[in-house]
Amino acid sequence: MKKLITVLVLLSFGPVCSQTSDSIPLHQKKMQWFKDAKLGIFIHWGLYAVDGIDESWSFFNGYISHADYLKQTKGFNAKSYDPGEWVDLIKESGAQYAVITAKHHDGFALWDTKYGSLNAIKSSAAKKDVLTPFVNELRKNRLKVGIYYSLPDWSYADYTHFTRDSIRYTVEEDPKRWNAFLDYYQGQLRELSERYNPDLYWFDGDWEHSAVEWQAAKVRQLLLGKNPNAILNSRLKGHGDYATPEQGMPITRPKEPYWELCMTTNDSWGYQKTDLNYKTTDQIIGIFADVIGNGGNLLLDIGPKADGSIPKEQTDLLKGLGRWVHKHGEAIYGAVAGIPKEHFYGPSTLSKDKRTLYLFVKGNPNGEVVLRGLKNNINRIWVVGQGSKLEHQVLGKVYWSEYPGIKYIRVPEHVLDENMTILAVLLDGEVNLYRETGSVIESN
Ligand code: GLC
Numbered sequence: 001m002k003k004l005i006t007v008l009v010l011l012s013f014g015p016v017c018s019q020t021s022d023s024i025p026l027h028q029k030k031m032q033w034f035k036d037a038k039l040g041i042f043i044h045w046g047l048y049a050v051d052g053i054d055e056s057w058s059f060f061n062g063y064i065s066h067a068d069y070l071k072q073t074k075g076f077n078a079k080s081y082d083p084g085e086w087v088d089l090i091k092e093s094g095a096q097y098a099v100i101t102a103k104h105h106d107g108f109a110l111w112d113t114k115y116g117s118l119n120a121i122k123s124s125a126a127k128k129d130v131l132t133p134f135v136n137e138l139r140k141n142r143l144k145v146g147i148y149y150s151l152p153d154w155s156y157a158d159y160t161h162f163t164r165d166s167i168r169y170t171v172e173e174d175p176k177r178w179n180a181f182l183d184y185y186q187g188q189l190r191e192l193s194e195r196y197n198p199d200l201y202w203f204d205g206d207w208e209h210s211a212v213e214w215q216a217a218k219v220r221q222l223l224l225g226k227n228p229n230a231i232l233n234s235r236l237k238g239h240g241d242y243a244t245p246e247q248g249m250p251i252t253r254p255k256e257p258y259w260e261l262c263m264t265t266n267d268s269w270g271y272q273k274t275d276l277n278y279k280t281t282d283q284i285i286g287i288f289a290d291v292i293g294n295g296g297n298l299l300l301d302i303g304p305k306a307d308g309s310i311p312k313e314q315t316d317l318l319k320g321l322g323r324w325v326h327k328h329g330e331a332i333y334g335a336v337a338g339i340p341k342e343h344f345y346g347p348s349t350l351s352k353d354k355r356t357l358y359l360f361v362k363g364n365p366n367g368e369v370v371l372r373g374l375k376n377n378i379n380r381i382w383v384v385g386q387g388s389k390l391e392h393q394v395l396g397k398v399y400w401s402e403y404p405g406i407k408y409i410r411v412p413e414h415v416l417d418e419n420m421t422i423l424a425v426l427l428d429g430e431v432n433l434y435r436e437t438g439s440v441i442e443s444n
Helices: 002-012 024-037 066-074 083-093 132-140 175-196 216-226 281-293 312-327
Strands: 039-043 097-103 144-150 161-163 200-204 260-264 297-302 348-350 356-362 367-372 378-383 392-395 406-411 420-427
Touching: 024 144, 024 297, 039 083, 039 144, 039 312, 083 132, 083 312, 097 200, 132 144, 132 175, 144 175, 175 216, 260 281, 281 297, 281 312, 281 348, 281 356, 281 420, 297 312, 356 367, 406 420
Parallel strands: 039 097, 039 297, 097 144, 144 200, 260 297
Antiparallel strands: 348 356, 356 420, 367 406, 378 420, 392 406
């Protein structure tokens, strides 16, 4: 029976981790910083910033020729690049980790790789390694280091796919050539792991080949052999540690124990001058609240310009988000997913011991917010980051029924946050919810 339970627990981890050899407690331990971090900053920086076009996809999909795409190397100069400034901004946003595109599908590497020559040093106006100084700054500031690495390399002569309409060869046709590519990409990964020992690898593009073709299990072993605590995202054909929904906040709570929503601030991953369709600070905070209320992380993307400066719209958004995150840190970092929406019509989180419930209140509730079906008594309520104590009233509770009534919390206007207010509700024990459909009261 015990064996069966262990097997069931292992299975319930889902495809994301089922193929790992980590034991569950060890895996949980390794994932803890990630689970607690809540916010990361994604950085898409590469050639595409020069013309302000879609990263890699613009030539793959035929909007520009490969030759013209590569001409952007002449404009990638990094002349205003200040990794210290980048990291200050990341810290100010409240993020605990960053993930940077060391190499996107176009094959342009930001570091001094000895594999291939399409990189920032040998073939761009920058003529320098732009990855190492950033990683050093992250480490200096105790932020976790995430490396985005695209498995496909559409510019590399020995890779199968070139553009949507032209494939160089298939693996069956030329396994030797494919092996040459495997040596190349795994060599780059070995380099990245030896040089930077990343806390997190963010793979992308696994859809172009099978797990066997990529040698995904071997790659996982290679990276974990170097650092058993390294975390791998899901995009290594089922050999990763956490799920990566993209752009859209999941509507229902994802079942995976670990997940991260990656999202752009406007509609583009890299810098695109003409894309001004930015989300507002309020909207980003609203989405972030939904994400953490459902137990996930947000990986919010920025796209620096070719000279290394970060567009003002993006800087402003990160600063605005940071003001709010720092003020409300106790309800964010280390918290866990909140209560189901039937009980509170908004996002919520819980402290790890589940004795403090955090309610996220958007706008002005005009007097009170409502908590339904909470069996606990409330010991104290306060406004996070502001400190005021709040009063509450319980209505509809009858002593002969389990039904706990409705709790109304009075929220005066002067305690409201300009973006989103958070109320901390200290309970008399672990959160305990009434989940019945209601019943006839037989005695009065
Ligand atoms: C997609 C795209 C890629 C982008 C990534 C970010 O997989 O291929 O361009 O970098 O999403 O999640």
